[in-house]
Amino acid sequence: MNEALALLFSPWGLAAIVIGTSLGVFVGAVPGLTGTMLIALVVPLTLGVDAGLSMTFLVSIYVGAVSGGMITATLLRMPGTPASIVTTLDGYPMARDGRPGRALGLGIMASFFGGLISWIFLATLSYPISKLATKLSYFAYFSLVLMALALISSIGGKSRIRSLFSGFLGILIAMPGLAPASGQPRFTFGSVEMNSGFEPLPVLIGLFAVSQILREIINLSRKGKPIEIGKDSVLLGFSDIKNNLVNMVRSSIVGTWIGILPGIGANIGSVTAYSIAKGMSKEKEKFGTGHEEGIVASESANNATIGGSMIPLLAMGIPGSIVEVVLLGALIQHKLQPGPRLFESSPDAVYTIIGAIFLANIAMAIIMLASMRTIAKLTRVPRPYLLPIILFFCVIGSFALAGRIFDVWVMLGFGLFGFILEKLKIPLAPLMIGFILGKIGEKALVQGLQASDGSWAPLFTDPMALLFFVVSLVTLFFPWIKPLFTRSQPAAS
Amino acid sequence: MKRSLIFHILAVVLIVALLLWRFGVFGDSAKLSEYPTRAIRVVVPYPAGGGSDTFTRIIERAISEDDLLPVPLAIQNLGGGSGTIGSREVVEAKPDGYTLLMHHNALLGTYVDGVADFGPDDYEKIALTGSMTMVIIVRGDSKFQNLQQLLEAAQANPRKVTFGANQGSQAYFTAKQLESQMDGAEFAMVSADGGADRYARLIGGHLDAGIFALSEYLDFVSPDGTPPSQNIRVLTVMSPERHEAIPEAETSKEQGYEVYMQNIYYWWAPKGTPQEILDKLADVLKKAMANETVISELNRLRINTEYLVGDEMLQRMDDTLAVMRAATTNSDQQAKIPDIPFFVIVITGLLFLGVIIQSILGKVPEEDTVAADDDSGTYPTHAKLAAICFVAVAIYVFILQLKILPWTLLSCIMIIVVGGLMSRWQPKRLLIVAEIALIVSLGTAFLFTEVLTNVILP
Numbered sequence: 001m002n003e004a005l006a007l008l009f010s011p012w013g014l015a016a017i018v019i020g021t022s023l024g025v026f027v028g029a030v031p032g033l034t035g036t037m038l039i040a041l042v043v044p045l046t047l048g049v050d051a052g053l054s055m056t057f058l059v060s061i062y063v064g065a066v067s068g069g070m071i072t073a074t075l076l077r078m079p080g081t082p083a084s085i086v087t088t089l090d091g092y093p094m095a096r097d098g099r100p101g102r103a104l105g106l107g108i109m110a111s112f113f114g115g116l117i118s119w120i121f122l123a124t125l126s127y128p129i130s131k132l133a134t135k136l137s138y139f140a141y142f143s144l145v146l147m148a149l150a151l152i153s154s155i156g157g158k159s160r161i162r163s164l165f166s167g168f169l170g171i172l173i174a175m176p177g178l179a180p181a182s183g184q185p186r187f188t189f190g191s192v193e194m195n196s197g198f199e200p201l202p203v204l205i206g207l208f209a210v211s212q213i214l215r216e217i218i219n220l221s222r223k224g225k226p227i228e229i230g231k232d233s234v235l236l237g238f239s240d241i242k243n244n245l246v247n248m249v250r251s252s253i254v255g256t257w258i259g260i261l262p263g264i265g266a267n268i269g270s271v272t273a274y275s276i277a278k279g280m281s282k283e284k285e286k287f288g289t290g291h292e293e294g295i296v297a298s299e300s301a302n303n304a305t306i307g308g309s310m311i312p313l314l315a316m317g318i319p320g321s322i323v324e325v326v327l328l329g330a331l332i333q334h335k336l337q338p339g340p341r342l343f344e345s346s347p348d349a350v351y352t353i354i355g356a357i358f359l360a361n362i363a364m365a366i367i368m369l370a371s372m373r374t375i376a377k378l379t380r381v382p383r384p385y386l387l388p389i390i391l392f393f394c395v396i397g398s399f400a401l402a403g404r405i406f407d408v409w410v411m412l413g414f415g416l417f418g419f420i421l422e423k424l425k426i427p428l429a430p431l432m433i434g435f436i437l438g439k440i441g442e443k444a445l446v447q448g449l450q451a452s453d454g455s456w457a458p459l460f461t462d463p464m465a466l467l468f469f470v471v472s473l474v475t476l477f478f479p480w481i482k483p484l485f486t487r488s489q490p491a492a493s
Numbered sequence: 494m495k496r497s498l499i500f501h502i503l504a505v506v507l508i509v510a511l512l513l514w515r516f517g518v519f520g521d522s523a524k525l526s527e528y529p530t531r532a533i534r535v536v537v538p539y540p541a542g543g544g545s546d547t548f549t550r551i552i553e554r555a556i557s558e559d560d561l562l563p564v565p566l567a568i569q570n571l572g573g574g575s576g577t578i579g580s581r582e583v584v585e586a587k588p589d590g591y592t593l594l595m596h597h598n599a600l601l602g603t604y605v606d607g608v609a610d611f612g613p614d615d616y617e618k619i620a621l622t623g624s625m626t627m628v629i630i631v632r633g634d635s636k637f638q639n640l641q642q643l644l645e646a647a648q649a650n651p652r653k654v655t656f657g658a659n660q661g662s663q664a665y666f667t668a669k670q671l672e673s674q675m676d677g678a679e680f681a682m683v684s685a686d687g688g689a690d691r692y693a694r695l696i697g698g699h700l701d702a703g704i705f706a707l708s709e710y711l712d713f714v715s716p717d718g719t720p721p722s723q724n725i726r727v728l729t730v731m732s733p734e735r736h737e738a739i740p741e742a743e744t745s746k747e748q749g750y751e752v753y754m755q756n757i758y759y760w761w762a763p764k765g766t767p768q769e770i771l772d773k774l775a776d777v778l779k780k781a782m783a784n785e786t787v788i789s790e791l792n793r794l795r796i797n798t799e800y801l802v803g804d805e806m807l808q809r810m811d812d813t814l815a816v817m818r819a820a821t822t823n824s825d826q827q828a829k830i831p832d833i834p835f836f837v838i839v840i841t842g843l844l845f846l847g848v849i850i851q852s853i854l855g856k857v858p859e860e861d862t863v864a865a866d867d868d869s870g871t872y873p874t875h876a877k878l879a880a881i882c883f884v885a886v887a888i889y890v891f892i893l894q895l896k897i898l899p900w901t902l903l904s905c906i907m908i909i910v911v912g913g914l915m916s917r918w919q920p921k922r923l924l925i926v927a928e929i930a931l932i933v934s935l936g937t938a939f940l941f942t943e944v945l946t947n948v949i950l951p
Contacts, residue, residue: 045941133693134693134694134696134697135697135698136697137697137699138683138699159851159856161844161847161848161851162848162851164844165841165844165845165847165848168837168840168841168844169841171837171841172837172838172841175833175834175837177578178577178578180684181660181684181830186834187834196571196578196582214879214882214883215879217875217878217879217882217915218874218875218876218878218879219872219874219875220875220878220915221872221873221874221875222872333570335546335547337687337689337690339689339690339693340693340696341689341692341693341713344715345712382916382922383915384912384913384915384916384922384926385912385922385925385926385929387911387912387915388907388908388909388911388912388915388926388929388930389908389929389933391882391886391907391908391911392904392907392908392933392934392937395886395889395890395893395904396904396937400941405890405893405894408890408893409890412883412886412887412890415883416883424848424852426848438837442833443684445833446684446830446833447683447684447685449829449830449831450655450681450682450683450684450830451655451681451683451699451700452681453652453653453681454829454830
């Protein structure tokens with residue numbers, strides 16, 4: 001614990017937090033740049049840096065990026081990140097009505113609050129959950145992965161079948177390499193470089209950075225109508241906290257829970273919390289017209305997903321969202337294998353990460369309050385200056401990972417592939433999650449079958465395995481099951 | 494206007510400073526003329542954090558601290574497939590001394606078992622640098638007290654006692670060798686990743702036994718007083734003699750089975766690497782093994798410090814191979830695993846059909862259109878420009894692969910071209926793009942050659 005504090009409060013530690021959070025807020029605010037993109041590009045470059053310091057920097061970017069999106073969502077009606085899509089619904093109308101300062105002030109307060117509540121869950125729950133995780137059998141792990149896949153397909157997109165297809169495409173892409181059971185190569189087409197399959201990071205940089213840049217180039221002429229931050233006060237009174245307390249606590253808990261569920265992240269968290277807040281509000285009709293509750297719900301929930309999604313990452317090595325996929329890779333690169341061992345063998349690393357999230361939240365609130373005018377201007381940096389640099393770092397980042405030009409081609413290939421998929425309206429997030437979970441799930445299944453001598457019985461006799469399996473089936477077939485329960489009240493919605 | 498002038502002045506100053514650095518005005522940048530002139534890549538075929546990785550990094554630190562090589566060793570973890578992914582990479586690498594492999598006995602195991610179609614003969618051997626005592630571990634409250642009981646259980650209920658070992662790994666052979674000591678004894682062999690994974694499975698009760706390196710055991714064992722159900726215990730030390738670190742643990746010999754296992758670290762180079770390079774590297778390793786820190790670190794990790802080259806090294810290798818070959822005569826049956834890729838392909842195909850049908854029926858979901866709608870108005874799109882930029886980057890990567898131009902220059906050109914394309918070659922913008930290109934490419938080169946030296950650049 002002391003070592004972690006010493007690191008976090010050392011000049012390097014504080015610099016990592018402040019710079020990381022600022023960078024995060026910036027990429028979060030610029031439409032088209034996301035925290036995932038930046039973190040994926042930074043990870044290969046932190047290889048030579050101390051593990052604690054690297055992770056501090058990375059989680060600070062994460063916290064900043066989820067928060068920064070609301071600036072442009074409110075002022076330009078262009079959400080900087082998907083996590084802030086819902087914030088535009090009320091943030092922009094409120095800003096247009098001449099209260100941009102108040103809209104941002106509320107958003108910052110809610111973000112800070114959401115971050116803190118989920119941080120409390122992270123700090124208290126991750127160790128017990130990691131202990132619990134060792135009790136999970138191979139088949140329980142396998143059906144946990146199934147459940148995660150079912151969840152992304154049902155919550156993560158507009159069309160169930162498209163999300164599911166995307167998820168399975170991800171699993172398929174994870175297949176090349178050596179088979180986990182026999183160690184024999186499969187789908188490598190005789191290429192030696194394919195023996196390790198596709199590395200997650202180049203795939204991720206391609207899918208989420210390159211394809212996004214292509215879209216940005218296509219929309220080069222798009223401009224948002226900026227609203228200048230006026231004279232209205234950003235600062236809030238005590239009554240604002242009191243009035244929004246219930247909403248903030250509720251939305252933060254929703255966000256944390258969505259975060260814990262593997263595979264879905266900040267954008268789903270904010271949408272869910274927003275609709276719950278709307279459903280429970282006395283002034284439903286005001287939502288979408290510049291209503292304070294809307295901003296608060298969305299922003300506290302999207303920040304709350306951070307703490308939530310770090311829990312399965314640290315406790316079980318299962319990524320809670322796309323960003324955690326990258327953080328998982330970063331942890332392993334720095335010899336920090338998530339799981340119960342992590343808490344016992346490198347407690348300082350865990351304390352550092354958890355502490356960094358706390359400090360980054362504070363830094364985020366201060367940076368946002370102090371510099372939102374500047375950031376709002378900075379987001380208008382002309383794209384021709386910004387995009388080539390990002391492309392350059394896409395190449396360098398993919399190469400630096402293992403020193404193979406092969407990975408760079410993989411990155412470019414997936415950039416194009418991701419772009420085409422989006423054109424076909426197939427969401428990319430399930431693909432990436434499927435890609436990561438596919439490997440984890442297949443290995444768990446193979447191990448389970450090896451242990452049971454080829455029998456599938458444990459899937460039904462192990463209570464946890466059965467529970468997860470049933471939940472995944474229900475989630476998957478919910479739209480067809482639902483009518484059976486709601487027949488009595490037709491046309492309810 | 495004033496602000497942009499300041500920007501230009503700052504940019505030019507920075508560029509000049511970086512150019513001066515690049516062309517060696519500061520300090521010595523004497524070109525190295527003989528091997529090695531650039532970073533040497535050492536492939537560790539296991540994920541970072543495992544025993545092999547830790548070992549390699551201890552040696553690497555000594556080499557860089559004592560300046561035994563003028564260039565850095567860049568360690569690359571290529572885990573997976575029981576170590577075959579990383580080792581195969583080195584078989585195929587150029588025999589120029591810039592790609593090496595640090596791998597232990599598992600390389601022999603995957604060869605003997607047929608998991609890999611290459612073996613020790615496909616490499617040049619540099620040196621043997623250390624060995625590890627191995628122990629069989631069970632959970633603290635396990636009913637097994639010795640090898641006899643473990644094997645009897647495997648005999649009474651064949652393929653019910655779970656044993657963590659990847660197919661083709663040395664642990665796997667040792668387990669097979671143990672099975673052959675008692676008629677009809679058969680373990681259920683479960684693939685397991687690294688020590689951390691096996692530990693978690695043992696603690697959770699999903700594995701009955703597993704083989705660990707002594708160093709892993711000492712690392713994982715919880716302090717005295719931990720309830721046995723949450724701790725691990727040594728069942729047997731797989732050597733003829735007890736180890737001073739755990740004097741109370743019985744050896745396999747004492748328990749009546751002459752089955753031994755020791756893991757040995759070797760350094761390998763691609764077949765055809767010139768002898769003088771091998772000698773030079775062997776010499777570097779010899780000096781590294783004599784480094785005080787290496788000796789104390791290896792003692793701490795309970796790795797026996799050894800250094801062998803030439804025939805003595807080959808003799809040790811042949812001994813291990815002989816033991817492994819003897820164990821493979823044992824019958825070998827794997828649990829029935831379904832053809833997972835086949836099912837994934839079928840399901841993906843069916844879902845794809847579903848997507849097509851959905852598209853034909855016109856039930857395509859709406860996009861999230863919050864970002865771009867009435868307020869932004871309509872604007873022209875630039876699909877062609879995006880395609881040209883993408884092709885430009887692809888050409889950049891292709892030339893990078895050919896290595897005919899220095900990457901800083903090439904990167905600079907790429908940024909100018911792509912940035913220029915996007916700004917439609919407006920002179921005013923082009924100037925800024927060029928400044929950015931110089932700063933970014935030279936700055937990156939500076940950052941990763943002077944500050945963060947672990948990063949491999951093209």
